[in-house]
Amino acid sequence: MHIKVFWDPQSPEGLQLPVARMLSQILALPVDVEPSPFLLRGFDHGRNQYNAQTILDSLQDVYTRQVGTDLPILLVMPHDLFIPGLDFVFGLARRRINAGVVSTARLTNGYYGREHSDDDVMDRLVKEGAHEVGHLFGLEHCSDPECIMFMPQTLDDLDRKKKDLCIGCRARLQAVLD
Ligand SMILES: [Zn+2]
Ligand SMILES: [Zn+2]
Numbered sequence: 186m187h188i189k190v191f192w193d194p195q196s197p198e199g200l201q202l203p204v205a206r207m208l209s210q211i212l213a214l215p216v217d218v219e220p221s222p223f224l225l226r227g228f229d230h231g232r233n234q235y236n237a238q239t240i241l242d243s244l245q246d247v248y249t250r251q252v253g254t255d256l257p258i259l260l261v262m263p264h265d266l267f268i269p270g271l272d273f274v275f276g277l278a279r280r281r282i283n284a285g286v287v288s289t290a291r292l293t294n295g296y297y298g299r300e301h302s303d304d305d306v307m308d309r310l311v312k313e314g315a316h317e318v319g320h321l322f323g324l325e326h327c328s329d330p331e332c333i334m335f336m337p338q339t340l341d342d343l344d345r346k347k348k349d350l351c352i353g354c355r356a357r358l359q360a361v362l363d
Contacts, residue, residue, distance in 0.1 A: 191221035285317030
């Protein structure tokens with residue numbers, strides 16, 4: 186078992202390998218990263234955001250059907266995401282197709298008018314990416330605000346989390362992998 190990360194060419198450059206390494210540490214699984222071949226669908230002109238559900242639909246079409254893999258996949262993309270009914274989402278996962286997507290749009294300090302830091306982007310991306318992959322393994326939201334599986338509503342929520350699962354979520358992940 187390993188995890189495939191697809192990195193959209195417009196996502197922040199140079200962070201791929203450290204992000205893959207940190208994801209691998211949290212999930213205790215090998216993680217590969219490669220450039221994303223996906224053409225992004227689901228852009229909503231009125232909102233200037235992509236519909237995360239449409240993105241997952243296209244991952245299912247392009248990847249899981251054509252390549253026929255059952256490995257968990259995570260797409261990292263730079264554009265802001267929403268789902269109908271919510272102003273935005275940091276990411277979204279769909280267990281049925283074993284695929285998730287994470288946007289870096291709201292993970293950069295620049296989005297909030299603060300000074301840029303690659304370390305901050307990587308930290309947040311790793312937390313958000315591990316969270317979506319956790320869903321692919323059947324983990325649900327956790328009430329521990331420091332756990333990867335806690336659902337962040339704001340950047341502060343995300344920054345408060347540790348780059349780790351709580352003991353309970355760790356045990357549930359291990360049970361799925363064993
Ligand atoms: Zn979640
Ligand atoms: Zn937890």
